[in-house]
Amino acid sequence: MGYLQDGTWNDGWYDTKSSGGRFERTTAGFRNWITPDGAAGPSGVGGFEAEAGRYHLYVSHACPWAHRTLVFRALKGLNGLISVSAVHPDMLSDGWTFSRDFEGATGDDLFGFDYLREVYTKADPEVSGRVTVPILWDKKRNTIVSNESAEIIRMFNSAFDHITGNTLDFYPDALRPRIDEINARVYSTINNGVYLAGFATSQSAYNEAIAPLFESLDWIDGLLGQSRYVAGDHITEADWRLFTTLIRFDKVYHGHFKCNLKRIVDYPNIWGYLRELYQVEGVKETVHIEHFVRHYHYSHDTINPNRIVPITPHIDFDAPHGRGNI
Structure with missing residues (x-):
């Protein structure tokens, strides 16, 4: 970079x-x-x-x-x-x-x-x-x-x-305060949190990042046990901002960034939720797993100096998500 x-x-x-x-x-x-x-x-x-x-x-x-x-x-x-x-x-x-x-x-x-x-x-x-x-x-x-x-x-x-003529609104007026609140925590501890852990070059910096990351994933899993999506009953911007980190987590961040306390597949609510978002029409075509597996492992020679691109676990994002009709 x-x-x-x-x-x-x-x-x-x-x-x-x-x-x-x-x-x-x-x-x-x-x-x-x-x-x-x-x-x-x-x-x-x-x-x-x-x-x-x-x-x-x-x-x-x-x-x-x-x-x-x-x-x-x-x-x-x-x-x-x-x-x-x-x-x-x-x-x-x-x-x-x-x-x-x-x-x-x-x-x-x-x-x-x-x-x-x-x-x-x-x-x-x-x-x-x-x-x-x-x-x-x-x-x-x-x-x-x-x-x-x-x-x-x-x-x-x-x-x-x-x-x-597409009037889908992922940032509706009534939910903006809640979306902004969720976005703020998700950004600092999850979206950016995986990088704070993965790019840390001291034990103390890693420790500062890793605990809030998994505390926030536990929090998200709890939210999804109470409502269909993180801000309530409708998909919002907050879900899609979270999605792009979750889809990379088990393939890259869990191992490469040492975010290995848990996998996303270990969270009962997040795992079904992630599959549901992936299966929304048009979304899976935006996911290029081979690009992010290659990029992180090959490009970050400060973390992986020999540029060995590992095999990664098979994850079936197309499996039934069990969350009813989309």
């Missing part, structure tokens, strides 16, 4: 020495919003009107943050409106690349670039920051709209409804 400094590429991993062994995630640098009429959103500038064919999404099938955007693109009927390029799962000294020698890696369908960093420098030749996915690109203005997944899924949730 290299970075750009004033438009120049640097191959450097996260510095955990200065943080006591703790992994500290950087923030997204592009925070504009697509809106129905092009008015400015909560951050950034205006001028990004929802239009069919105008926007392009850059993703990694390995990345849970990028995966969120693919899930919302599918659920909200945007597959035909927003095009996609997927990077190669290996992230080495050149960061994310557009090599095509792995099934599902598409290359750059928009510019024919070799490296994802070139997308950032096309938007801003002097850009500084980590070269991350997802990236939402505006073909008309020739720039990045956003590289913040949490905000991209909010755009996808509602900005294009007048075009698609």
Whole structure:
């Protein structure tokens, strides 16, 4: 995971020495919003009107943050409106690349670039920051709209409804306080918690992360014993933000990130819930298990210096989930 400094590429991993062994995630640098009429959103500038064919999404099938955007693109009927390029799962000294020698890696369908960093420098030749996915690109203005997944899924949730007629709402007004509350805990202790544990370079930093992770998974299992979904009786954004971590857990995080107190299949409520979400129409097509197994084990040489990609347990996400009709 290299970075750009004033438009120049640097191959450097996260510095955990200065943080006591703790992994500290950087923030997204592009925070504009697509809106129905092009008015400015909560951050950034205006001028990004929802239009069919105008926007392009850059993703990694390995990345849970990028995966969120693919899930919302599918659920909200945007597959035909927003095009996609997927990077190669290996992230080495050149960061994310557009090599095509792995099934599902598409290359750059928009510019024919070799490296994802070139997308950032096309938007801003002097850009500084980590070269991350997802990236939402505006073909008309020739720039990045956003590289913040949490905000991209909010755009996808509602900005294009007048075009698609798809009015599914995963962030309804009445549930927003509860969704935000769940999101905050899930982000800090589960979504990011697996990384805090996996990228820790001191025992104390690992210990700080691992206990809250499993306390929160126990909490989620308890919630799902009381209601169909984490915020109540309807699927919301909070479920899909959780889903992309859960689907990777037993295949990657349990072993590679040392999150091995329990597996997801050991949680009676979460395991059925995960299978139910996976089986929602359009979702399983967004799941590329071979990409995330390859990426984490092959790319993280600080954790797996010999780059041995292990066999992983067979998990039948298509098995009946036992939670009634979807």
